[in-house]
Amino acid sequence: MEQKKQLVDLDWNNLGFSYIKTDYRYISYWKNGAWDEGKLTKDNQVHISEGSTALHYGQTCFEGLKAYRTKSGDIQLFRPDRNAKRMQESCERLLMPVVSEEKFIDAVKQAVKANEQWIPPYGTEGSLYIRPYMIGVGDNIGVQPADEYIFSVFVMPVGAYFKGGLTPTNFIVSEYDRAASYGTGAVKVGGNYGSSFLPWDKAQKRQFSDCIYLDPATHTKIEEVGSANFFAITKDGTFVTPASPSILPSITKYSLLHLAEHYLNMPVVEGDVYIDRLDDYAEAGACGTAAVITPIGGIQYKDDFHVFYSETAVGPVTTKLYDLLTGIQFGDVEGPKDWIVKV
Template sequence: MTTPDTRPTEAKRLADIDWNNLGFSYIKTDLRYLSYWKDGEWDEGRLTGDNRLHIAEGSTALHYGQQCFEGLKAYRCADGSINLFRPDQNAARMQASCRRLLMPELPTDRFIDACVQVVRANEHFIPPYGTGGSLYLRPFLIGVGDNIGVRTAPEFLFSVFCTPVGPYFKGGLTPSNFITSLYDRAAPNGTGAAKVGGNYAASLLPNYEAKKRDFADVIYLDPATHTKIEEVGAANFFAITKDGRRFVTPQSPSILPSITKYSLLWIAKHRLGLEVEEGDVRLDRLGEFAEAGACGTAAVITPIGGIQHGETFHVFYSETEPGPVTRRLYDELTGIQFGDREAPEGWIVKV
């Protein structure tokens, strides 16, 4: 007697997805990309349906944190086409992370090709245009192979998988409140500017404690003095001055260089006509700013309603509504990503 196949069909799996109410959580898609580095070179790479990795127990990724990752998105446009947003910048940032951790770099064309293959293979998982959702891609590179000593790995694995997502912070463009942390995200001369897992492992406890107090996440301060804002949890920070003329974002060697932030710096200057500045954002001068926000691939733009620091709670524009400049930045950025507004040259790769 043949046992009936009770696995859900692809049509059923897709029908079960509520495209208009996606959160930021894992949904298994059909195919992902794998490529191995051994004896000084990368293999040709391939797509696989298996979402489990089989790696050596002595892999440096498991014991010494020799790994890095990226995050980027594919967007469904109104005409049905698909946009990848600035994948060359993700490739360049991953290459910088690899240099910091003594891992082989993946060439930019190989990185983009892998992302394109994964998007094409999972196109039916891209949320429909108008839902606000997107297909999140997670490229990662890890040290593998038989090893026990503290040294660079003998082999490496590069992979890209994807999953449909909605907003990272609940509420999308609704403001969220944050609290400053006594924990440091990264050391002044550590790996803060590299997108490596250790930075995020260190953030789990502060994030947990912030959420217990009903805050969306923590604000990390500069590790040397704890007087200046550096990052917002897993996102970058920006603020708009009270005169509405300046876009300000922190500058520090321990901040991850956000592709979204640098895109917003360009948009603020060239599309909104604002002055832009990377510099110190001091806690004792928050009163200079009318609006503030968190930005990143996952967060897109999340307005910051207020920041709790010690006994003081500082409110920016509103705890319930995004400020007008933040709204314009969001509309311009997402308009470019979804193909509704003209993109600067080289920002969009059509899949």
């Protein structure tokens, strides 16, 4: 039987969500039209040419997923095949070489296994955050795709996004667009995030957690919540989430859609969520890898502040979905076939 590595000395119950240097990261290079085999390295510094397209033209994309320690001590990943597929779509959009699903999952497993002692113990609500990314590198200067690329995966322990359980938070509708109608909104590329810093800062200065972004064409429909997807529960119990070619296809969102329909027997709809029809919804939330679910207490739109279920308490359907999804991720609830991959 393989010997388990002794955990590093950390205050596991008080981890935040910030960078921590762990022991190893995976790195692979694309040169002359092919990927090398990749390797683990202790070096957390990336050495690239000053002409790298990632620095000048934004030729960079990334992913985010987690590894979880179960009650029995197993280590498992949640739907890494979906992250692999989404990264391939991001790469294709930026004319970068794709990483096969097999290589992607193998790289993730290598990075997780090499840093096993950094995975928070079961019961702390912590997990190992995994950040795969790809950048265009090499000696370039013209506005064109690079000839060389780096694909890397690094990891770090993170705590529960919420201290003391789920807590509703408030958002404000931004006058800025997150992405153009036919731009890069549906892929996970760096430029989408850099452009969100100013709207986020303005929201913070008005005491809101982040922005609600409307559709860029008409500014009448909700698209995303900061860097997360939006969902709501109608007063008659339907799970609703926006549909748009500008929205990043969140793995968490599609998992919640499946669980709402097949585990909670709720009607589900991907469709338009009009900003002037918020009274149709009893609960609302944002969803993504970091927090799983962020309950939305209220939304400020122009001069109106709309409260959903409560500014202080979490709605019953949101709570059920959160408990169900995290139960699957930590191995306490049996999820759909192929959602869990053991490390």
